[in-house]
Amino acid sequence: RKKLALKLLETRKTLQIYKSRHELMEHVLSNKVTVLIGETGSGKSTQLPQFLLESSPDEKIAITQPRRVAAISLAKRVSEEYGCTLGKEVGYTVRFQNQSSPSTKIKYLTDGMLLRELMLDNDLSKYSTVILDEAHERTVLTDLLLGFLKNLVQKRDNLRVVVMSATLDAERFANFFDGCPILLVEGKQYPVERFYLPTGADDIVDTVCQSVVQLNSSELSGDILVFLAGQEEIDKCVDVINEVADKVSKKVPLMVPLPLYASLSPIKQQAVFKPVKPNQRKVIFSTNIAETSLTISGVRYVLDTGLRKVKVWKPELGLDTLLTTPISQSSAQQRMGRAGREAPGKCFRLLPESDYSNLAPQTEPEILRCDVASALLMLKKAGVDKVHRFPWIQKPSKQAISSALLKLYALKALDDNGKITDLGHKMAVLPVTPHLAGVLIHGCQSGVAQNVIDIVACLSVENLLMNPHAEVRDEVNEKRRNLFPQALKHGDLALLHGLIRMYMSMKDSKDRTLLCKEIAVNQKSLKNVLQIRQQLRGYLEKVCDLSENDDDKADFSTIIKIFLAGFINNTALGSSDRQYRTVNGGHKIAIHPSSMMFGKKIDAIMYVEYVFTTKGYARTVSPIDLAWLQEIAPHFLGNRQRDD
Numbered sequence: 001r002k003k004l005a006l007k008l009l010e011t012r013k014t015l016q017i018y019k020s021r022h023e024l025m026e027h028v029l030s031n032k033v034t035v036l037i038g039e040t041g042s043g044k045s046t047q048l049p050q051f052l053l054e055s056s057p058d059e060k061i062a063i064t065q066p067r068r069v070a071a072i073s074l075a076k077r078v079s080e081e082y083g084c085t086l087g088k089e090v091g092y093t094v095r096f097q098n099q100s101s102p103s104t105k106i107k108y109l110t111d112g113m114l115l116r117e118l119m120l121d122n123d124l125s126k127y128s129t130v131i132l133d134e135a136h137e138r139t140v141l142t143d144l145l146l147g148f149l150k151n152l153v154q155k156r157d158n159l160r161v162v163v164m165s166a167t168l169d170a171e172r173f174a175n176f177f178d179g180c181p182i183l184l185v186e187g188k189q190y191p192v193e194r195f196y197l198p199t200g201a202d203d204i205v206d207t208v209c210q211s212v213v214q215l216n217s218s219e220l221s222g223d224i225l226v227f228l229a230g231q232e233e234i235d236k237c238v239d240v241i242n243e244v245a246d247k248v249s250k251k252v253p254l255m256v257p258l259p260l261y262a263s264l265s266p267i268k269q270q271a272v273f274k275p276v277k278p279n280q281r282k283v284i285f286s287t288n289i290a291e292t293s294l295t296i297s298g299v300r301y302v303l304d305t306g307l308r309k310v311k312v313w314k315p316e317l318g319l320d321t322l323l324t325t326p327i328s329q330s331s332a333q334q335r336m337g338r339a340g341r342e343a344p345g346k347c348f349r350l351l352p353e354s355d356y357s358n359l360a361p362q363t364e365p366e367i368l369r370c371d372v373a374s375a376l377l378m379l380k381k382a383g384v385d386k387v388h389r390f391p392w393i394q395k396p397s398k399q400a401i402s403s404a405l406l407k408l409y410a411l412k413a414l415d416d417n418g419k420i421t422d423l424g425h426k427m428a429v430l431p432v433t434p435h436l437a438g439v440l441i442h443g444c445q446s447g448v449a450q451n452v453i454d455i456v457a458c459l460s461v462e463n464l465l466m467n468p469h470a471e472v473r474d475e476v477n478e479k480r481r482n483l484f485p486q487a488l489k490h491g492d493l494a495l496l497h498g499l500i501r502m503y504m505s506m507k508d509s510k511d512r513t514l515l516c517k518e519i520a521v522n523q524k525s526l527k528n529v530l531q532i533r534q535q536l537r538g539y540l541e542k543v544c545d546l547s548e549n550d551d552d553k554a555d556f557s558t559i560i561k562i563f564l565a566g567f568i569n570n571t572a573l574g575s576s577d578r579q580y581r582t583v584n585g586g587h588k589i590a591i592h593p594s595s596m597m598f599g600k601k602i603d604a605i606m607y608v609e610y611v612f613t614t615k616g617y618a619r620t621v622s623p624i625d626l627a628w629l630q631e632i633a634p635h636f637l638g639n640r641q642r643d644d
């Protein structure tokens, strides 16, 4: 371990931040708050915590990341640089995973986890320094932390805060902290040549793969980094390149396609950092993660589709949806920069130049476009009663705040006076949205906790049930129906439940793999689900008594009714034209073809997810009884009759 650390020290010394460390530390140590700006890869996230620890062995440092991948990968790297076992002096805490101990002095954690610690200890008293990394990403959670820390540095004399950002929008942060100093770590950046497509791409996977193959034969060395919107496109591209890699001319480097996205297992994620053989070339297909969160050395070429997935609040539906949207120009600049870290590079934007000029200059912060229910519940839990008076770096709109408060009230997390209830306190402890937290707690009170945990665990991963290819779609659906007859009656939630139970009952790993293959289930995601269900149970045990619960009792009417109480906004009634109309608002919605309920005529449905492609679709659908709706939300049905 020490040998590796010594070897890595040589690499560390070449980082820009290492060279200016004395000056940097002088500033950081003599100010309560510092804003630190530096190019991606200049060494901020890995080095600053180590410099601090060298300056005083008593330091306890928390460093936050918007993404779990980054927290895990950084902790792993820094434990190697420091020369300790992961989880000892250097560790991490992310949702559903903890690798830290009382001896941990540098802890990487997601911003959500630091907020959870803050709810239990309002002063964050165990930390001497809190570093907010990737602040430019402006997630809702980062914004909340900024507000809390602003109050906390006034309250605590012995707390130091460093806000780090990869972009130059430092003024806003510095002004927020009453004009604190801004430090700049100059990064080396080589020129990057830009190219555009003459016309827009029709099929993005096709265009990407063709461009990669072309690039591979025209440029002899250097790795390729491709930015795509999400896991689905990434997996498709990896498959295509795997298929063609050894068929192309032997004179060109052998392409090694590697996926990179948040739900990938840590081992697979680490693969992007490993060097390949001299005649090979890494082709990394990544989501936004590689934009600033992770720095991968060796990249000389960037292919940018100009797309990413973002959570967007749909006021007319009252929920957040994941939408594929164009990135901003500042994101495109960041992505381009990844090609010029070590030598001059090239960036191919897979869109016409005129489209690029039309992109928004900056990405809108999440707090201005997402549901803030979860955020407000955290504030209430942390004792902030007047959410309007919280020091927001940018305040959500009045409409967003009041709709979130109403939602929390409907979930009984807040009482008539807007005070947090006992149920609300419990909900805030569970690391899922308030809706799902309510579902878990009700499940527990109704004696069916494990059943509900199993389903919620499935809903916590992306792409568990894949869309089968067109040629095998009928066959897959037939198998799903045969294996899980209960899903014909109770819908997709019953399918998820049956899937977990069946998978766990199989002891042979070959059987498990075969099952996943036959019914188009993403086995990686399913393995994740099994971990998450353990974790969820652990969290739930902290707030509820699970001893009276019977694991084997699966009465789907009870279970679906429990979900309905949390998802009352996600309901729709069947109308004559085979369409459904949302109960709240009367908008048109169709059942997604991936659902067991597709093509069926049902009086009323509940759905967990809303997706918009060519039209609005309900995904993960279960039939519900009109009588339940009447019981849980009589006012909704009343409205509908008036509208009619």
Ligand code: ADP
Binding pocket: 015, 038, 039, 040, 041, 042, 043, 044, 045, 046, 047, 073, 074, 076, 077, 273, 292, 293, 295, 296, 297
């Ligand atoms: P910044 O925070 O300024 O973006 P980092 O501290 O994350 O920079 O990265 C500094 C260097 O450490 C980069 O050159 C990167 O390649 C390397 N590095 C970071 N994480 C890992 C990892 N998990 N494995 C290998 N190298 C890493």
